[in-house]
Amino acid sequence: MPRTRCxxxxxxxxxxLCVTIPLHDPKKLLQxxxxxxxxxxxxxxxxxxxxxxxxxxxxxxxxLHELDTQRAFWRDQLSFQQRRVDQGxxxxxxxxxxxxxxxxxEFEYQRDxxxxxxxxxxxxxxYGGEAWKQLQNLLDAMLN
Numbered sequence: 001m002p003r004t005r006c007x008x009x010x011x012x013x014x015x016x017l018c019v020t021i022p023l024h025d026p027k028k029l030l031q032x033x034x035x036x037x038x039x040x041x042x043x044x045x046x047x048x049x050x051x052x053x054x055x056x057x058x059x060x061x062x063x064l065h066e067l068d069t070q071r072a073f074w075r076d077q078l079s080f081q082q083r084r085v086d087q088g089x090x091x092x093x094x095x096x097x098x099x100x101x102x103x104x105x106e107f108e109y110q111r112d113x114x115x116x117x118x119x120x121x122x123x124x125x126x127y128g129g130e131a132w133k134q135l136q137n138l139l140d141a142m143l144n
Contacts, residue, residue, distance in 0.1 A: 050127050057123065060116050061143040067109040074102040116143070 078098040084090045120139045128135035 046127075050123075053123050053127075057116065057119055057139070057143065060112070060119065064109070064112050064116055067105065067112055071102075071105040071109045074098065074105045078102045 078095070078101075081090065081095055081098045085092050085095055120136060120143070124132040124136035124139060
């Protein structure tokens with residue numbers, strides 16, 4: 001506790017002078033406060049980075065779902081067109097465009113599915129520490 005000494009009005013020229021003498025060194029307290037501030041800022045930056053990465057993989061999962069829907073659409077279209085060719089309503093040449101679109105949709109879906117899985121593993125290892133496998137399982141459950 002600091003010791004304060006104030007002079008009374010009878011002290012003459014020193015009447016308004018008040019002196020505080022600390023009984024401890026405030027440097028340790030200031031250093032501890034600086035360390036705590038640095039740690040808090042680093043922790044906050046890490047949290048913001050994690051939330052940003054989480055937001056990105058959620059957007060990627062939405063895109064993957066859209067690709068899956070598109071893939072199913074082109075498979076159905078190909079199946080429909082195959083039935084029309086089998087019934088003799090259309091020429092077999094018309095199948096190629098549907099085959100190409102179905103293959104392209106499948107390729108895009110598989111590519112993005114693999115990229116999302118790799119991103120989940122990378123983020124789990126980056127942020128999960130020793131519990132990265134648990135984080136990976138949580139992210140997989142969240143995205144599926």
